[in-house]
Amino acid sequence: MIRLMLKYSFLILFSFFCSRLSSQTADDQFRKPLKEVISDIEQRFNVKIRYSEDLVKDRWITYAGWRFRPDLEKTLSNILSSQDITFTKEGEGKYKLQNYQYHLKTPEEGKQQLEYLWSRFNDVPSWETRKAELRDCMWKALKLSPLPPKTHSKPIITGKRTMNGYTIENVAIETLPGVYVSGSLYRPLKSKGKIPVILNPDGHFGDGRYRADCQYRCAMQARMGAIAFSYDLFAWGESALQFKSSDHRKSLAMTVQALNSIRILDWLLSFKEADPNRVAITGGSGGGSQTMLITALDDRIRLSVPVVMMSSYHSGGCPCESGMGVHLCGNGTNNVEIAAMAAPRPQLVISDGKDWTQQVPQVEFPYLKKVYDFYGKGSEVENVHLPKEGHDYGLSKRLAMYDFIARHFHLDIRKVQDKNGKIDESPVTIEKYPAMYVFGEKGEKLPANAVRDFTQLEKMFDK
Structure with missing residues (x-):
């Protein structure tokens, strides 16, 4: 009897609680079109908000008026968060709206994450444990654990040219059945003994690997x-030639690019003159993302130079840099911690004053150096910061890279200096596109087994 009464009392209380909840839900929920709400914000706070019509079309805000606060940005957050829309300040009284940027935090949030990570590791053993956890997760996130079997085909090599002190050949490597990565192989005209190997992954700059700064x-x-x-x-x-340009912005692109780097390095280290103890990688922008990732994953890389990319709050704006969830490993990481996985191997971080690397000297680099200090190798990591420059792999950035690699790999930098001891790029020949093609100007030499459908590529990893 008592049990029955208790059960009955619970049902009455539960019904009363639910009725109270429902009574607090207004019939119309104060709904207003998002576009109208934005107009209200502009008038109330005397600001201008820029957005695309597609972003706000057919969107409504519930309890619109109740989300307003005395503070403009708090109001924007309250209203836009429900729509997965974010805002950025473009100037005094000017804002821009865009879809939620999963790869982007605020600079302050990036700094806070670094401070949290900083507090967790104080010596080599604790850091090595963290690094092992991250690396294991990263391989799995990329769907490269285990690595796909190597193909048995030989690289396609065409069009050898002899230049001033070096040669160039066009190369395509089959990294998955029917999937090819093309590149340019540069070798010294004369060399003795074992020589270094340097990977140069491309970034999101116009003209790709054909552009002048990459050739230089x-x-x-x-x-x-x-x-x-x-x-x-x-x-x-x-x-x-094999995939649509839109396929580049699909997450699996990140996996393919990582596999490409690994298979290219496999091939380069098969050269009898290649020195496995002097292997480097350097790239800018998206190539900088690849530089940090491959160095973190592959201990064969002995030196790295990520350019205009290392940031605590920006993980890479293309899915080919951040689309596979690598940055979610270890309950959350960022490009600074990924770059730190290179320690104690030599690393030069090049940053500038006009992109997301602008705070590297004050915020990101001290964290990086702390990890190197665990190993007593603080002098092995350097930062060249160019506060008046922007997002590129320009001359001053290249000069810093030449010097760093020459010092650590004992290269003869005099071979690229003029009579006054200044590094001189003028002997380099900048080629036009067709000279660098492996498969012809219209792709007419593409192998018969070449994959031409992204769904075929997806099936290889689904297996």
Whole structure:
């Protein structure tokens, strides 16, 4: 009887509680079109808000008026968070709306995450445990655990050219059945004994690996005495013969690019003159993302130079840099911690004053150096910051890279200096696109087994 009464009392209380909840839900929920709400914000706070019509079309805000606060940005957060829309300040009284940017935090949030990570590791054992956890998760996130079997085909090599102190060849490597990555192989014209190997992954700059700054840096690396290889992003350059340009912005592009780097390095280290103890990687922007990731994953990389990319609050704005969830590993990481996984191997971080690397000297670099200090190797990591420069792999950035690699790999930098001891890129020949193609100007030489459908690529990883 008592049990029955208790059960009956509970049902009465539960019904009363539910009725109270429902009574607090207004019939119309104070709904207003998002576009109208934005107009209200502009008038109330005397600001201008920029957005695309597609972003606000057919969107409504419940309890719109109740979300307003005396503070403008708090109001924007209250209203837009329910729509997965974010805002950025473009100037005094000017804001821009955009879809939620999963790869982007605020600079302050990035700093806070670094401070949290900083507090967790104080010596080599604790850091090595963290690094192992991250690396294991990263391989799995990329769907590269285990690695796909190697193909048995030989690289396709065409069009050898002899330049001033170096040679160039066009190369395509089959990294998955029917999936090719194309690149340019630069070698010193004369060399003795074992020589270094340098990977140069491409970034999101116009003209891809064909652009002048990429040709300059690879040719100069070869003229100093190294084997240099530059290669396309997935679905860019000659990879776009197989896949649509829109496929580049699919998450699996990140996996393919990582696998491309690994298989390219496998091939380069098969050269009898390649020195496995002197292997480097350097790239800018998206190539900088690849530089940090591959160095973190592959201990064969002995030196890295990520350019205009290391940031605590920006993980890479393209899914080919952040789409596979690598940055969710270890309950959350960022590009600074990923770059720190290179320790104690030599690393030069190049940053500038006009993108997300603008706070590297004050915020990100001290964290990076702390990890190197665990190993007593603080001098092995450097930062060249160019506060008046922007997002590129320009001359001053290349000069810093040449010097760093030459010092650590004992290359003869005199081979690229003029009579006054100044590094001189003028002997380098900048080629036009067709000279660098592996598969012909219209892709007419693409192998018969070449995959031409992204769904085929997806099926390889689904297996």
